[in-house]
Amino acid sequence: MAKVSMTVNGKAASGDVEGRTLLSAFLREALGLTGTHVGCDTSQCGACVVHVDGLAVKACTMLALEAEGAEVATIEGQANADGSLNTIQQAFQDHHGLQCGFCTPGMVMSAAALLKDNPKPSEAEVRDYLEGNLCRCTGYHNIVKAIMAASGQDVSAIAAG
Structure with missing residues (x-):
């Protein structure tokens, strides 16, 4: 197990992960951000797209440890500050x-x-x-x-x- 820390939707987030833990699994399972969907686990469908340091990436093919120190944005962070749709x-x-x-x-x-x-x-x-x-x-x-x-x-x- 290794410790991973990142900023997710503007908030500090960290957790212990296995080296093989995908970013999508970390977001969904460790952080409870289930808006990042996993449809294929092979980078084909795009349901898992998140932004890492401002770039769109498919979270099902990125290891959580690769996001160490990164700024990650998920669908949960897209709404306006008042909670209304962007x-x-x-x-x-x-x-x-x-x-x-x-x-x-x-x-x-x-x-x-x-x-x-x-x-x-x-x-x-x-x-x-x-x-x-x-x-x-x-x-x-x-x-x-x-x-x-x-x-x-x-x-x-x-x-x-």
């Missing part, structure tokens, strides 16, 4: 960018990373960026629309999906 989360709700919700935390975290790097992405850029996130329910149309709306773009001309 712009991206609200856009997902307003534009029906979710159905079952399983992929939604990873999609929101990926969207946040995209919009940080590209504040006004085109539809093609959004679709390209989301290549590492799988959704089995929505067909992606409304997810793309939600992300574009969150960027402040007019999405009224985008046909319903």
